[in-house]
Amino acid sequence: MPVELQLYEFIFYFGIITNLMLGGFVLFHSRKQIDTAVVTFLFLTLMVVLFQVSHILGIKAPNAETSEVFFALSMTGSVLILVFMVHWIFVLTGIRSKRKFVLTLIYITGIGIALAEIFIPEAFFLPSVPKMYFPYYYVPGPWEWIMHLWYTLVTVYLLIELSIAYQCEDNFITKNRLRYVFFSxxxxxxxxxxxxxLFYDIQFDPLFSSLFGFYTIPLAYVLIRYELFDIRILAKRAILYGVVTIGFGLLIMGMNNVNEYLQIIDPDFPKWIGQAFIAALVGGLALFVWNKAREADILKYEFTTIITHKFRTPLTRIRWAIAEASKGKERLTQEQMQDTIRTVANANDQLVELTDTLITLNDMGNMERGYQETAVSLNQLVERMVQAYVPFFQDKHIVLLSHITNEGLVVKADPKKLEFVLQIIFNNALAYTHPQGTVRVSLAKEDHRVVLVVADTGIGISAINLPHIFDKFYRAANTSGTNTDGTGVGLFMVKKIMERNGGEVAASSLGEGKGSTFTLTFPLQ
Structure with missing residues (x-):
């Protein structure tokens, strides 16, 4: 078997496994509320699997007639893929009820073409013939043009509907999902x-087409809401694992071919050497996947440990204070009683703040819930925040410098969430800057944007940690020695809120011990 065909088949098989896993993952994730979008996506992935399996069977069929039947079945799957794709997008954009007639028409015509391909395959495909490195490949029949005309009309219509939906959509989350659909x-x-x-005898290697099955990955993403872990992190890891797995697969195939070649030129060459090397590669791949799979559990464990510790500390202080107060007024001075009350009050404030953080984190999955957008004077908000933090910086002997433009800068945002963003940024500057250090705050207008810069001379961020600074639950190693109450979710929430406001947040640093700078960019109203 040619190496190109082996690679082609391997990628197809990997795509089949990917779609089965995606369908199962989405079904498991949505098991408490299986709606039309989930069901339609499941049928979509099954049709992709039908197309890919039939396609491979058609290529490897024992004769041309059998190949023709399998190729007809694969094209039936491709027609139904587009049908379910249209249905799924109509559900996603909320236009299914308005486009019932169109959807019904697409179903009727699509199923009609699919049935025709099954019962009269010779009308759409002629007996298969060898092409390039394929034992058998498609040969168009007299009615094949009907199928491709249907494909073209439905696809163009779908792109028009998607474009209209995107232009009319105000919901940030839905609009972002539509971008993934466009990409897919x-x-x-x-x-x-x-x-x-190659279908039309144009001698172009179709190897790239074997990647078709992976187009459902972005579609699976838009179905999954943010929960404990950011699905984009999982998606990036899934892509990484996929690339590494394909790489290992190609390497194993190559080693197997090398081993067979060595056996041909030297029959006395020990065959077990090549087999042992292949076994070592498989073991290495398994170890790699296992280690990466553990990372999510480790993150979750570390986050749970941090949260448990954060709750336990104020609760312990409250318990001690209550134990102290239970001694009775006759054994406590008035000053001691006031200190006890202050201890309980401070611990309570810590618990409330931590609870609010967790509630805000939970709401990240549905940013629109409770979001009250209004005009906000950024000048006044930043100035008020600076004044509120002056005593805290003074207590730690940190110089706080601010330069806030007098020009009226109004942005459209939720005031409470925007204030939460500033609190996180200011708290980090306060926590990670050593005494005698400096924190500079500047707010200015640049073109049609407002730029807020908070720069400190604190512990800094290493080049390794910088790309992950906005990941959920991520804490840089050098933060552990600062005695802070961080949970690893603050900057993640900052990024989400800024994105919801149509803004951006970026971090920069020259390295550990060289301070850090956070830049927040807002669009002017």
């Missing part, structure tokens, strides 16, 4: 086009 569609169209060229 263009990806699918691009890779599938490379396979269609």
């Amino acid at each position: 569609l263009f990806y699918a169209l691009s890779v599938s086009a490379t396979g269609a060229l």
Whole structure:
């Protein structure tokens, strides 16, 4: 078997496994509330699997007639993929009820073409023939143009509907999801086009088309709301694992071919050496995947440990204070009683603040809930925040310098969430700057944006930690020695709130011990 065909099949098989896993993952994730979007996505992934399995069977069929049947079945799957894709997007954009007639028409025509391909395959495909390195490949029949005309009309219509929905959508989360749908569609169209060229005897290697099955990954993402872990982190890791797995697979295939070649040129060459090397590669891959899979559990364990500790500390102080107060007024002076009350009050404030943080973190999955957008004077808000933090910086002997423009800078945002963002940024500057250090706050207008910069001379951020500073639950190693109450979710929430406001947040640092700078950019109203 040619190496190109082995690679082609391997990627197809990996795509089949990916779609089965995605369907199962989405079903498991949504098991408490299985709606139309989930069901439609499941059928979509099953049709992708049907297409891919039938396609491979058609290529490896024992004869041309059998290959023709499998290829007809694979094209049936591709037609139904587009049908369920339209249905799923209509549900996602909320236009299904308004487009009932169109959706019904697409179902009727799509199922009609699919049934015709099954019962009269010779009308759409002629007996398969060898092409390039494929034992059998598609040969278009007299009615094949009907299928491709249907594909073109439905795809163009779908892109028009998506464009209209995107332009009319005000909800930030839905709009962001639509971007992923656009990407997925263009990806699918691009890779599938490379396979269609050989369909018409254009000698173009369709290897790239074997990646078609992975187009459902972004679609799975838009179905999954943010929960304990950021799904984008999982998606990035899934892609990394996929690339590494494919790389290992190709390496194993290459070693197997090398081993067979060595056996041909030297029959006395020990075959077990190559097999042992392949076994070592498989073991290394398994170890890699196992270690990476443990990272999520480790993050969750560390977060749970931190939260438990944060709750236990103020609760312990309250218990001690109550124990002290229970001694009775006759054994405590008035000053001691006031100190006890202050201890309980401070511990209570800590618990309230920690609870608010966890509630805000939970609301990150549905930012629109409770979000009250209004015009906010950023000048006044930042100035008020600076004045509120002056005593805290003074107590720690940190110089706080501010330069806030007098120009009226009004942004559209939720005042409470914006204040929460500033609190996180100011708290970090206070926590991670050593005594005798300096924190500079500046607010200015740049073009049609407002830029807030908070720069400190604190512990800084290493080049290794900097790309992950906004990841959920992430805490840099050098923060452990600062005696802070961080949970690793503050900057993650800052990033989410800024994105919801149409703004951006960025961090920069020259390295550990060289301070850090946080830049928040807001669009002017």
